[in-house]
Amino acid sequence: MKQKSVAITVTSGKGGVGKSTTVASVGLALAKLGREVCVMDTDIGLRKLDLMLGLENRIVYDLVDVVEGTSKLRQSLVRHKEFPTLGLLPAAQTRYKEEVTPAQVKELVDELKKEFEIILIDSPAGIEGGFRNAIAPADRAILVVNPEIPSVRDSDRVIGLLESADLETIDLVVNRVQPNMIKDGDMLSVERVQNHLAINLLGIVPEDRRIIRSSNTGEPVVLDDRSLAGRAFNNIARRINGEEVPYLELEESSLINRIKRIFHIA
Amino acid sequence: MAFLNMFGKDKERPTAATADDRLSLVLSYQRSDIDERKLKQFQARLIDLCDDFGYDVVGQVEIRPQSRQRDNTTVLKASIPVRLREKGENEESAGL
Numbered sequence: 001m002k003q004k005s006v007a008i009t010v011t012s013g014k015g016g017v018g019k020s021t022t023v024a025s026v027g028l029a030l031a032k033l034g035r036e037v038c039v040m041d042t043d044i045g046l047r048k049l050d051l052m053l054g055l056e057n058r059i060v061y062d063l064v065d066v067v068e069g070t071s072k073l074r075q076s077l078v079r080h081k082e083f084p085t086l087g088l089l090p091a092a093q094t095r096y097k098e099e100v101t102p103a104q105v106k107e108l109v110d111e112l113k114k115e116f117e118i119i120l121i122d123s124p125a126g127i128e129g130g131f132r133n134a135i136a137p138a139d140r141a142i143l144v145v146n147p148e149i150p151s152v153r154d155s156d157r158v159i160g161l162l163e164s165a166d167l168e169t170i171d172l173v174v175n176r177v178q179p180n181m182i183k184d185g186d187m188l189s190v191e192r193v194q195n196h197l198a199i200n201l202l203g204i205v206p207e208d209r210r211i212i213r214s215s216n217t218g219e220p221v222v223l224d225d226r227s228l229a230g231r232a233f234n235n236i237a238r239r240i241n242g243e244e245v246p247y248l249e250l251e252e253s254s255l256i257n258r259i260k261r262i263f264h265i266a
Numbered sequence: 267m268a269f270l271n272m273f274g275k276d277k278e279r280p281t282a283a284t285a286d287d288r289l290s291l292v293l294s295y296q297r298s299d300i301d302e303r304k305l306k307q308f309q310a311r312l313i314d315l316c317d318d319f320g321y322d323v324v325g326q327v328e329i330r331p332q333s334r335q336r337d338n339t340t341v342l343k344a345s346i347p348v349r350l351r352e353k354g355e356n357e358e359s360a361g362l
Contacts, residue, residue, distance in 0.1 A: 152289055157296060160297075182282065184280070185281060185283065186280065186281045187282055188282050188286060192286050192289075196289055
């Protein structure tokens with residue numbers, strides 16, 4: 001087993017908040033830092049991580065195959081060509097979540113810990129079986145939240161479930177933040193979200209149209225120097241890596257942008 | 267419209283502030299695990315309690331759970347409009 005290997009489950013409760021984007025981006029950013037990282041997709045039946053990392057054409061076996069013994073763990077792992085310290089364990093696309101138990105996933109993660117330093121587990125939306133599979137092997141969790149009431153309420157519920165599963169380290173990533181809306185009083189501030197949830201803030205990621213582009217091209221935004229979200233995810237990876245990194249300045253300050261906002265052009 | 271708002275016309279409360287209040291409320295409900303039926307029973311007991319102490323409840327009893335972040339607890343705030351019962355009424359209701 002790698003010294004101090006850690007399994008981190010990325011979860012949210014609500015769907016569509018950016019869990020898989022966070023896993024793909026932070027996973028790749030950690031690999032860029034030289035860490036041995038495995039990203040594991042537990043969303044059986046609805047896999048996404050392969051697409052986000054541009055690895056969809058290289059999948060032969062998946063998580064369910066390993067659990068059932070159809071393939072060996074090493075055969076199911078897909079290594080990233082440019083950053084080979086990053087491995088992907090994909091979810092099955094044509095199976096059901098109920099075909100895997102939390103104990104089996106935990107056993108699998110214990111195996112992965114022999115080869116990787118960090119295992120990032122992408123949890124499915126919801127709090128049913130798939131969620132229980134994803135949190136069973138976790139040493140800590142990252143909660144991805146959007147600054148809106150439905151997302152925060154679901155996250156609050158998930159915090160309760162994580163705590164009752166004896167997960168003590170739960171970090172917060174506030175995703176899809178729009179500083180202009182916060183400034184205009186139309187979006188909950190990161191500070192308010194953190195105050196309500198009362199957990200440690202790991203990162204603030206701004207809304208960024210390059211995210212949509214990246215999920216279409218299979219190149220995570222952490223590889224795009226112009227992307228503010230990419231920089232935010234890189235910073236999250238550095239914080240997980242133990243560095244102290246200040247939060248990004250998200251405020252737009254140029255005069256043109258302010259004028260655009262006044263006339264609702266931007 | 268946004269242009270006019272710059273001069274202070276049509277000023278509304280920021281939606282984030284409203285959302286913040288709503289969020290406090292929904293989280294309080296969720297954290298205290300209070301369901302509507304339980305709240306109704308609680309209201310009924312409060313009305314009985316007021317009656318025992320010589321108060322007539324003269325309006326809607328409201329119970330609002332609020333989240334207190336300082337110690338992560340829920341505070342139940344009850345609003346009970348009452349009128350002190352006259353002495354004669356008290357004796358009458360007590361069967362004297």
